[in-house]
Amino acid sequence: MDSRQDTDSGKGSQRTRWKQDPEGVRANILAVALKEFSEHGLSGARIDEIAAKTRTSKRMIYYYFGDKEGLYQKVLEETYRHVRDGEKELNLEDLSPVDALRQLVEFTFEHHRRNPDFIRLVMIENIHNGDYLKKSELIRQLNQTAISRIEAIYKKGVETGHFRKGIAPVAIHWEISALSFFNVSNRMTFSQIFGDDLFDDKGQLELRRQIADSVIRFVSSETVA
Amino acid sequence: MDSRQDTDSGKGSQRTRWKQDPEGVRANILAVALKEFSEHGLSGARIDEIAAKTRTSKRMIYYYFGDKEGLYQKVLEETYRHVRDGEKELNLEDLSPVDALRQLVEFTFEHHRRNPDFIRLVMIENIHNGDYLKKSELIRQLNQTAISRIEAIYKKGVETGHFRKGIAPVAIHWEISALSFFNVSNRMTFSQIFGDDLFDDKGQLELRRQIADSVIRFVSSETVA
DNA sequence: ATCACATTTAACCAATCGGTACAAAGTGGT
DNA sequence: ACCACTTTGTACCGATTGGTTAAATGTGAT
Incomplete structure (x- = not known):
């Protein structure tokens, strides 16, 4: 009834060579x-x-x-780690607050654009209400750096008078994330409905500048109606 | 072998009453x-x-x-239609450009917030590369109104000198959408990592004002470094 | 030499799931 | 009275799919 052992019990039945x-x-x-x-x-x-x-x-x-969920969980963790690692190559200390912020925004924009798999995974995780992220101890720590980087720039900007007071660093991060994330996450439906001018090379270059401008204007000390 | 017909062939076998x-x-x-x-x-x-x-x-x-895909397709169409219908209740002609824009942003923000099912469906559709949206003739038309509404406000704003020139209406729409959408779509992962201060009643009120400010600053004619 | 660990292979299973078959009958407009 | 359309009810099916069993054997560190 069960002839499995036969398969290997023949003469040669050579197992392939492999390394650990x-x-x-x-x-x-x-x-x-x-x-x-x-x-x-x-x-x-x-x-x-x-x-x-x-x-x-x-x-x-x-x-x-x-099992499948265990695999998904590990994929999620690994991907977050990998992406956050990629963000460390950023050196902004020598720049003026405005330039540093612009650099940070443009970097984030490009970074998200280069990691669509990560973006999609985050979307998927949100559809699952973040249940698997919750289970992960690992991840919360990875993100304090993002906030403190912004905080450093922002504080300096307030001191030099270029930025207005009273904005939470996390709010700035939220804004940068939102604009950079949406560009990748909603590309398909947005371009489907409104055309894809925003998503060719020229459009993306302009969009990158636009959202950098937008974030800078957002924190700028110059008052607006 | 097959006793199905027996089930109903008895004496009474009363079918329930129903209406078409x-x-x-x-x-x-x-x-x-x-x-x-x-x-x-x-x-x-x-x-x-x-x-x-x-x-x-x-x-x-x-x-x-x-079949299942047919159902999904119709759900997608119906949901888009329903949501766009809800956007028609907006009357902004009498307001100043700045006020009108603020109203529009805050409305969009609340609108998205009240329709998380729609947001999630759009996320899902993006994960499927917008394939089912593509198949729908219906949807492209529904969205020209969104653009023309913004165009009207923007033009007026440029005329009154409050807004700067050279911004595409679709870019303004993109910005408003991005900020309003992200607030719902990424709520779970964002709050998981950065805390949920932004998502309680107070936080959402501040956030709504923040993104309205942000959009207004973005189109404002006042120059920024 | 030993031994825990890593790897290979391929059949197998139980449950799930999208989708159908079949049959009967109520509804409502004409 | 007719008839197309709508509804009910349930058993059933074939394919898919997550997960397992089994046993043999290679690897490499000690």
């Missing part, structure tokens, strides 16, 4: 899973499909990640 | 489906679950909508 590389295998699975999850969502992604695109097998996914 | 109400049934299905799709996504939503929460049966879903 737990970290490599894990990383490979996570990379493939990120793509699949970000394209199809948690329920839409297929474990078999992920396995097929991996250099290893479905069995190993369960070996390392337990 | 095709539109009502359709509307009921669409309402339930909107909730399910917006909560679980296209692949995550379950037809059986939708059917169960309906006042009618699974059979009728297929009778009216063909």
Whole structure:
């Protein structure tokens, strides 16, 4: 009834040669899973499909990640970490507050644009009410740096008189995030309805400048009606 | 082997009384489906679950909508229409450009906030690359009004000298949408990481004012460094 | 040499799920 | 009275899919 053992009990039945590389295998699975999850969502992604695109097998996914949700959870954490790591290459201390802020906005804009998988994963996580983010201890810490970077620029700007008082750094971060995030997250529906002039190279360049202007005007000390 | 016909072939086998109400049934299905799709996504939503929460049966879903994708498609269209209808109650002609713009932003902000199901559906549609929106003839028309409303305000503002020249109305719309949309779409992950001060009643009031200020500053003629 | 761990392979399973078949009958406009 | 359309009810099906079983064997550090 069960002839499985026969398969290997023949003469040669040569097992392929392989090297141990737990970290490599894990990383490979996570990379493939990120793509699949970000394209199809948690329920839409297929474990078999992920396995097929991996250099290893479905069995190993369960070996390392337990189940689908465990895999998704780890993908989420890993992706946040990776993206936040990418933000560290930013040196703004020598610039004037206005220039520093402009640099930060433009950097964030480009950064989001270059990481659509991450954006989509965040969208998906929001659809799941952030349930898997909640479970992760890891992530909260990663983001204090974002706020303190802004705080440093903002304080300096207030001192030099270029920025007005009374704005919370987190509010500035919110604004920068919103404008940079929306550009990627809603690209498909927005361009579908309003045309895609905003999304070709020229449009994106103008848009980047626009939102940098917008954020600077937002914190500027010059009063507005 | 098949005893189905027995079930009804007995003596009484009283069928319940009912009224014809095709539109009502359709509307009921669409309402339930909107909730399910917006909560679980296209692949995550379950037809059986939708059917169960309906006042009618699974059979009728297929009778009216063909298949799951057909249902999703109609939900998408219906929801866009409903939301755009809600935007018509806006009368801004008598106001000054600045006041009109502020009104428009605050209205949009509240409007999005009151329609989280719609926001989530748009997120989901973006995850599907806007494929189902593409198939819909209906939707493109609904949105020209949004642009022309802004154009009217903007033109007037330029004439009165309050607004600077050279901004595309669609760019203003983009900015308003981005800030209002992000507030709902990314609420879960943002509050998870940065706290939920921005999302209680007080925080939302301040945020609404903040983004109105931000948009007004963006179009304002007063120059900024 | 030992031993815990990593890897391979492929069949298999139970549950879920989208979608149908079938049959009967009520409704309402003409 | 007719007849197209609408509704009810339920069993059923085939495919998909997350997850498991099984056993054998390679690897590499000690």
